[in-house]
Amino acid sequence: xxxxxxxxxxxxxxxxxxxxxxxxxxxxxxxxxxxxxxxxxxxxxxxxxxxxxxxxxxxxxxxxxxxxxxxxxxxxxxxxxxxxxxxxxxxxxxxxxxxxxxxxxxxxxxxxxxxxxxxxxxxxxxxxxxxxxxxxxxxxxxxxxxxxxxxxxxxxxxxxxxxxxxxxxxxxxxxxxxxxxxxxxxxxxxxxxxxxxxxxxxxxxxxxxxxxxxxxxxxxxxxxxxxxxxxxxxxxxxxxxxxxxxxxxxxxxxxxxxxxxxxxxxxxxxxxxxxxxxxxxxxxxxxxxxxxxxxxxxxxxxxxxxxxxxxxxxxxxxxxxxxxxxxxxxxxxxxxxxxxxxxxxxxxxxxxxxxxxxxxxxxxxxxxxxxxxxxxxxxxxxxxxxxxxxxxxxxxxxxxxxxxxxxxxxxxxxxxxxxxxxxxxxxxxxxxxxxxxxxxxxxxxxxxxxxxxxxxxxxxxxxxxxxxxxxxxxxxxxxxxxxxxxxxxxxxxxxxxxxxxxxxxxxxxxxxxxxxxxxxxxxxxxxxxxxxxxxxxxxxxxxxxxxxxxxxxxxxxxxxxxxxxxxxxxxxxxxxxxxxxxxxxxxxxxxxxxxxxxxxxxxxxxxxxxxxxxxxxxxxxxxxxxxxxxxxxxxxxxxxxxxxxxxxxxxxxxxxxxxxxxxxxxxxxxxxxxxxxxxxxxxxxxxxxxxxxxxxxxxxxxxxxxxxxxxxxxxxxxxxxxxxxxxxxxxxxxxxxxxxxxxxxxxxxxxxxxxxxxxxxxxxxxxxxxxxxxxxxxxxxxxxxxxxx
Amino acid sequence: xxxxxxxxxxxxxxxxxxxxxxxxxxxxxxxxxxxxxxxxxxxxxxxxxxxxxxxxxxxxxxxxxxxxxxxxxxxxxxxxxxxxxxxxxxxxxxxxxxxxxxxxxxxxxxxxxxxxxxxxxxxxxxxxxxxxxxxxxxxxxxxxxxxxxxxxx
Numbered sequence: 001x002x003x004x005x006x007x008x009x010x011x012x013x014x015x016x017x018x019x020x021x022x023x024x025x026x027x028x029x030x031x032x033x034x035x036x037x038x039x040x041x042x043x044x045x046x047x048x049x050x051x052x053x054x055x056x057x058x059x060x061x062x063x064x065x066x067x068x069x070x071x072x073x074x075x076x077x078x079x080x081x082x083x084x085x086x087x088x089x090x091x092x093x094x095x096x097x098x099x100x101x102x103x104x105x106x107x108x109x110x111x112x113x114x115x116x117x118x119x120x121x122x123x124x125x126x127x128x129x130x131x132x133x134x135x136x137x138x139x140x141x142x143x144x145x146x147x148x149x150x151x152x153x154x155x156x157x158x159x160x161x162x163x164x165x166x167x168x169x170x171x172x173x174x175x176x177x178x179x180x181x182x183x184x185x186x187x188x189x190x191x192x193x194x195x196x197x198x199x200x201x202x203x204x205x206x207x208x209x210x211x212x213x214x215x216x217x218x219x220x221x222x223x224x225x226x227x228x229x230x231x232x233x234x235x236x237x238x239x240x241x242x243x244x245x246x247x248x249x250x251x252x253x254x255x256x257x258x259x260x261x262x263x264x265x266x267x268x269x270x271x272x273x274x275x276x277x278x279x280x281x282x283x284x285x286x287x288x289x290x291x292x293x294x295x296x297x298x299x300x301x302x303x304x305x306x307x308x309x310x311x312x313x314x315x316x317x318x319x320x321x322x323x324x325x326x327x328x329x330x331x332x333x334x335x336x337x338x339x340x341x342x343x344x345x346x347x348x349x350x351x352x353x354x355x356x357x358x359x360x361x362x363x364x365x366x367x368x369x370x371x372x373x374x375x376x377x378x379x380x381x382x383x384x385x386x387x388x389x390x391x392x393x394x395x396x397x398x399x400x401x402x403x404x405x406x407x408x409x410x411x412x413x414x415x416x417x418x419x420x421x422x423x424x425x426x427x428x429x430x431x432x433x434x435x436x437x438x439x440x441x442x443x444x445x446x447x448x449x450x451x452x453x454x455x456x457x458x459x460x461x462x463x464x465x466x467x468x469x470x471x472x473x474x475x476x477x478x479x480x481x482x483x484x485x486x487x488x489x490x491x492x493x494x495x496x497x498x499x500x501x502x503x504x505x506x507x508x509x510x511x512x513x514x515x516x517x518x519x520x521x522x523x524x525x526x527x528x529x530x531x532x533x534x535x536x537x538x539x540x541x542x543x544x545x546x547x548x549x550x551x552x553x554x555x556x557x558x559x560x561x562x563x564x565x566x567x568x569x570x571x572x573x574x575x576x577x578x579x580x581x582x583x584x585x586x587x588x589x590x591x592x593x594x595x596x597x598x599x600x601x602x603x604x605x606x607x608x609x610x611x612x613x614x615x616x617x618x619x620x621x622x623x624x625x626x627x628x629x630x631x632x633x634x635x636x637x638x639x640x641x642x643x644x645x646x647x648x649x650x651x652x653x654x655x656x657x658x659x660x661x662x663x664x665x666x667x668x669x670x671x672x673x674x675x676x677x678x679x680x681x682x683x684x685x686x687x688x689x690x691x692x693x694x695x696x697x698x699x700x701x702x703x704x705x706x707x708x709x710x711x712x713x714x715x716x717x718x719x720x721x722x723x724x725x726x727x728x729x730x731x732x733x734x735x736x737x738x739x740x741x742x743x744x745x746x747x748x749x750x751x752x753x754x755x756x757x758x759x760x761x762x763x764x765x766x767x768x769x770x771x772x773x774x775x776x777x778x779x780x781x782x783x784x785x786x787x788x789x
Numbered sequence: 790x791x792x793x794x795x796x797x798x799x800x801x802x803x804x805x806x807x808x809x810x811x812x813x814x815x816x817x818x819x820x821x822x823x824x825x826x827x828x829x830x831x832x833x834x835x836x837x838x839x840x841x842x843x844x845x846x847x848x849x850x851x852x853x854x855x856x857x858x859x860x861x862x863x864x865x866x867x868x869x870x871x872x873x874x875x876x877x878x879x880x881x882x883x884x885x886x887x888x889x890x891x892x893x894x895x896x897x898x899x900x901x902x903x904x905x906x907x908x909x910x911x912x913x914x915x916x917x918x919x920x921x922x923x924x925x926x927x928x929x930x931x932x933x934x935x936x937x938x939x940x941x942x
Binding site: 010011013014015016017018019020021022023024026027029107108187188189190191238239240241243270272273274501502503504668669671672673674675676677678679680702703704708710711712714716717 | 806808809813816817820821822823824825826827828829830832833835862863864866867872876879880881883885886887888889890891892895910913914915917918919920921922923924925926927928929930931
């Protein structure tokens with residue numbers, strides 16, 4: 001029996017999760033294991049006068065207390081080549097920063113002992129509002145860094161400033177809008193954690209961690225510990241969601257490793273929810289001034305964006321080093337522009353470090369939000385329907401591959417077809433007609449009412465990082481390896497460098513091998529997440545598993561197929577050139593009966609059969625895939641909301657999403673990922689924000705304050721698809737993991753502001769909570785980070 | 790203090806600190822790691838188990854409160870090797886991705902169908918509204934529970 005491989009099928013990993021038999025980090029218990037807990041700063045910015053751990057050390061269950069003073073090196077390198085304190089020595093720089101680490105015999109005693117540590121702080125003025133980070137006289141946050149005299153991290157620009165200015169100067173219409181993409185948090189349901197186990201006899205360190213990048217982490221741990229890299233094994237077991245939150249290395253991990261190495265026993269550390277929300281990698285916090293230029297008839301000419309990026313107290317983002325603002329350069333969106341320019345300034349503030357996370361595709365989220373809000377603002381200004389305005393300006397299929405004004409080469413797409421399908425699925429014209437009727441009926445009403453809003457967004461994603469001549473993380477190229485072995489009886493083991501945080505790699509990667517070799521996906525075991533068991537690669541984030549590692553998998557399977565051809569030729573006593581492939585077997589051209597299946601060939605390759613010269617035997621291969629370009633998924637989203645003008649409450653009535661992610665391996669899994677991202681968009685647009693008070697106290701430190709969408713806020717999603725294969729990917733896939741999170745927030749916000757159109761409101765920042773909507777109706781919306789204060 | 794709790798039909802007697810949360814008793818004392826610890830504030834529901842036949846968030850139940858009572862966890866759903874229809878529903882309808890919220894969702898789903906064998910979509914949504922999933926956008930969880938309603942024997 002032969003198999004196509006691709007298509008809907010149940011996931012191989014599900015039976016263990018359904019029975020409560022998953023193995024997450026906190027499920028791991030080792031003999032003699034100790035528990036760690038982190039003491040965190042209550043201050044946003046303060047000098048540490050003294051730390052007294054005497055009482056904590058006297059606790060009967062406490063084994064050790066680590067402080068910055070006693071650590072081998074209290075600083076570590078971040079994935080952006082900055083430094084970050086593992087445990088604070090000189091100052092604390094954000095509320096929630098790590099100050100001490102207690103190791104005790106049990107979980108509760110470790111937490112108890114934190115209360116016994118006495119830290120004296122001398123509070124310092126704090127920089128909380130990024131807009132004042134570069135003020136003359138602003139407190140210097142990173143006085144630990146030689147040569148750092150202000151709070152600037154970087155200035156980065158792209159596009160042609162002069163050309164863009166020229167277009168703006170002569171354009172009929174030029175609009176400017178300040179847009180804040182507020183600080184939000186990926187908040188995977190499993191918080192971050194680690195079990196570190198150093199074996200003093202073998203000198204080997206094993207680290208089970210919530211990591212999306214185990215191989216990159218191994219390199220970092222080699223530097224941090226001084227251990228040779230082959231004596232370090234990183235394991236990402238089952239991971240309860242990542243969304244970018246689990247890409248960096250966190251101080252808690254490093255403390256657990258240091259404790260295990262000094263004590264000689266395994267040490268577990270798992271943060272609680274408040275620690276996760278207050279100290280680990282947040283997302284966005286992009287203060288954007290966006291401008292759009294167009295003709296009076298509605299031809300978009302140019303876009304310009306000036307960005308202030310709040311990275312928090314340490315530059316802890318994980319992104320390609322040459323791209324300090326990530327892939328924000330694709331803010332040109334899906335439109336054929338004459339010019340574009342942006343400038344991004346990154347700054348330190350006294351807030352938790354991060355910025356690149358929450359399925360953002362290295363800041364494409366912010367880019368799409370900026371352009372899609374501006375297109376809607378332009379549509380309102382010109383009194384053109386927002387769908388119509390987009391349709392007029394979308395790139396045409398014949399323009400691909402398309403080099404945008406900032407140099408990104410979009411690989412493929414049929415944007416008008418994708419948007420048309422979304423409009424059809426939504427019944428867009430009918431919705432607009434209903435809305436017009438409603439507006440005329442309510443125009444004379446003076447009391448509160450419910451108004452319908454229809455929001456459109458069209459996005460172009462840039463995923464699958466990336467070409468190694470352009471992109472690296474800390475000097476590590478973003479190529480990924482794959483190894484495939486076919487056993488004598490024809491079943492296979494695939495080892496990949498990326499791993500799953502819920503995406504279903506054990507199923508989809510088996511399907512890729514099945515597709516290429518024509519064997520059943522059930523006969524392919526996928527090994528992932530263990531650096532001792534898998535080839536090197538940079539991990540799962542930026543929607544890169546399928547575009548990069550999926551490509552590696554297809555190519556390694558093709559290597560095996562080519563080798564199988566030579567063996568089959570020997571078996572059939574013909575020349576390899578005489579063989580033809582059909583899924584699962586090689587056969588003699590013109591004589592289909594004379595053929596050999598992969599299983600037969602595998603057995604022969606392991607047998608005493610005399611193999612041709614140059615063929616070593618067995619049926620296995622390895623490869624490394626260096627992507628020639630990013631892949632560019634796209635999508636058209638339409639959101640329909642009902643806004644209660646009396647309470648400000650927004651109800652999402654319908655959400656229509658048409659995605660084009662190229663060829664789909666397992667459509668069920670693709671759709672599931674889209675569903676999740678759409679819920680993210682509703683969360684960010686309507687309820688999620690990590691805000692701070694002026695002293696730097698985090699106001700989003702628990703799920704009581706950081707609100708996530710539930711089943712009641714989410715509608716039943718309506719999906720559609722178009723397929724334009726990526727021309728450079730081996731089987732035409734593009735990646736889907738982040739598309740919906742990227743594309744949906746502007747659709748929701750555009751819908752709410754469309755509902756409020758009768759009030760003449762141009763923009764209001766996310767999250768559009770009832771209070772924020774109500775204020776917008778009063779024509780005094782607040783910046784989102786102020787809105788909940 | 791000494792507590793006796795019946796978990797999945799087996800009686801366990803243990804000396805515990807009075808403050809020990811039920812989720813930690815199940816996970817750390819009994820090694821039943823199917824239920825998860827997600828938020829501490831009763832918001833996320835990854836820790837949902839049954840206590841005396843009702844779903845509770847075990848991160849906000851003290852172990853002594855379960856003394857003399859019966860607890861049922863996800864590990865008890867499959868019987869004689871066969872998955873419960875709710876588990877089958879999640880498998881067929883792709884009701885899980887990372888699997889972290891799944892045990893709590895399964896326990897609530899099973900309880901709902903025991904008390905309302907033919908729930909509407911809105912009733913299913915209301916039943917799981919005290920629990921958070923970050924992966925699925927809820928759509929396939931709702932479908933999974935509805936599938937189970939159609940296949941419950």
